[in-house]
Amino acid sequence: MKLDLRLYLVTDELIPFETLLFKVEEAIKGGVTIVQLREKQANGKTFYEKAIKLKKLLDQYNIPLIINDRVDIALAVGADGIHIGQKDIPLQAVRKIASNMVIGVSVSTPLEAIQAEKDGADYIGVGSVFPTESKEDAEILPYGMLDSILASVHIPAVAIGGINLHNVETLKRKSLAGLAVVSGILHAPDPLIAATLYREK
Numbered sequence: 001m002k003l004d005l006r007l008y009l010v011t012d013e014l015i016p017f018e019t020l021l022f023k024v025e026e027a028i029k030g031g032v033t034i035v036q037l038r039e040k041q042a043n044g045k046t047f048y049e050k051a052i053k054l055k056k057l058l059d060q061y062n063i064p065l066i067i068n069d070r071v072d073i074a075l076a077v078g079a080d081g082i083h084i085g086q087k088d089i090p091l092q093a094v095r096k097i098a099s100n101m102v103i104g105v106s107v108s109t110p111l112e113a114i115q116a117e118k119d120g121a122d123y124i125g126v127g128s129v130f131p132t133e134s135k136e137d138a139e140i141l142p143y144g145m146l147d148s149i150l151a152s153v154h155i156p157a158v159a160i161g162g163i164n165l166h167n168v169e170t171l172k173r174k175s176l177a178g179l180a181v182v183s184g185i186l187h188a189p190d191p192l193i194a195a196t197l198y199r200e201k
Helices: 017-030 042-060 071-077 091-095 111-120 145-152 191-200
Strands: 007-010 032-039 065-066 081-084 102-107 124-126 157-160 178-181
Touching: 007 157, 007 191, 017 042, 017 191, 032 042, 042 065, 042 071, 065 071, 071 081, 071 091, 081 091, 091 102, 091 111, 102 111, 111 124, 111 145, 124 145, 145 157
Parallel strands: 007 032, 007 178, 032 065, 065 081, 081 102, 102 124, 124 157, 157 178
Antiparallel strands: none
C-alpha cells in the first residue's frame, strides 16, 4: 500500500457514529487521504463494530484505515495500520504480531523520533504543534522543537494538534509528509469544503 499522509483525518468519538461516518465520507470527497479511528472510551466490542463499519466505507474509496492503540482491533478488522503512543505496547512488540501493517508512532522529542525510526516505524505523528481541544493531555511543542524532530529522522512525519485553516500556512515550508486534523474538518459546517481548503493550502 502506498502511504499518502497528506491529509490525515483523526476521528472524534464524541460525534455520534452514524454522523461521523457521513462526515468522514464528505471529508474523503474533499481530499482526505488516510483515516485514523481513535477511540479512548469505547469498550472492545464497540470499538470493533465501529472499525468494521468505517473500514467498509473507506474500502469503497481505497482509503487506508489506521487504528489507534488497539493492535487486536486492527488485526481483527484487517486494518491497514496501527498508531501507537509512547505509553502503548512498544513498536517492536507490535511488529511481531502485525508484521505487514503500517505502524505510526506519536513523538514529541527528537529522541523519541530517533527511537521510533530505529525500531522500524513507517511514520511519526509529531505534536501537539498548536493548542488543541481534541486531546486533553496534549502538550504543545516548545518553539523550534518541530524543526528539531523533523531534522532528526528520515521517515515521513505528520504534524498534529490544533491545526486550522488560519495557522496551517505556518507549516507550509516544513519537511512534513502531511497534516493530521480532527476538529478543523469534523467540526466544520461542511467537512467536504473544509477538507478541500486544507488540501489547497
